[in-house]
Amino acid sequence: MQSDIPTREEAFALLKQYNSSERAIRHALAVEAVMRYFARKMDQDEDAWGVVGLIHDVDYEQFPDQHCQKAREILSENGWPEELIRAVVSHGWGLCSDVEPASDMEKVLYAVDELTGLVAATALVRPSKSVMDLTAKSVKKKWKNKSFAAGVDRSVIDKGAGMLGMERSDLITDVIMAMREVAEAIGLAGNV
Secondary structure: OOOOOOOHHHHHHHHHHHOOOHHHHHHHHHHHHHHHHHHHHOOOOHHHHHHHHHHOOOOOOOOHHHOOHHHHHHHHHOOOOHHHHHHHHHOOEOOOEOOOOOOHHHHHHHHHHHHHHHHHHHHHOOOOOOOOOOOHHHHHHHHHOOOOOOOOOHHHHHHHHHHHOOOHHHHHHHHHHHHHOOOOOOOOOOOO
16 A cells, blocks of 8 residues: 555544534545444555545535546545555446446445445334444345335445445445444444
8 A cells, every 4th residue: 555645634624624514524424434444344544445435425415416536536636545545436336437446445335335325224213223233134124125215326335345345235234233342433432
């Protein structure tokens, strides 16, 4: 990994320059935590993976119709390394980007982006409103209900799990465990 990786502080400042909603910031923090978790698990550069997770939706709030294209522009203007820009753009593969995830970092981001939303939505309808007592079984139950968190593209999650050679249950469990690490910051500590 290159040494010109932006710091977390730089990435967070850039994210906040283009995103003001609490929902967008919490989603970015959740994806960052999951990316850091997987980087540790796969013995990869946790800081690089973390900033990619943090910044992956930098353009979404202001430019939803140009998602991923505008991100490339913003990150390029800010001197981000091509490897990280490519990872960000690849998370929209098949939806708003033609960049297919190839590296482990790209595959993980692609697999977990939508899943963090489903995990968060599942946690919020529980009595505890928390990820701290959430299980993969609960998420899988909600998975089957297509009207629940209808905006979550479940086929992307399954495609991503396939790219990683992971079972859906294991991917869900890893995402829950990672989100527990930042439960307070993402509003999912609840009342456990």
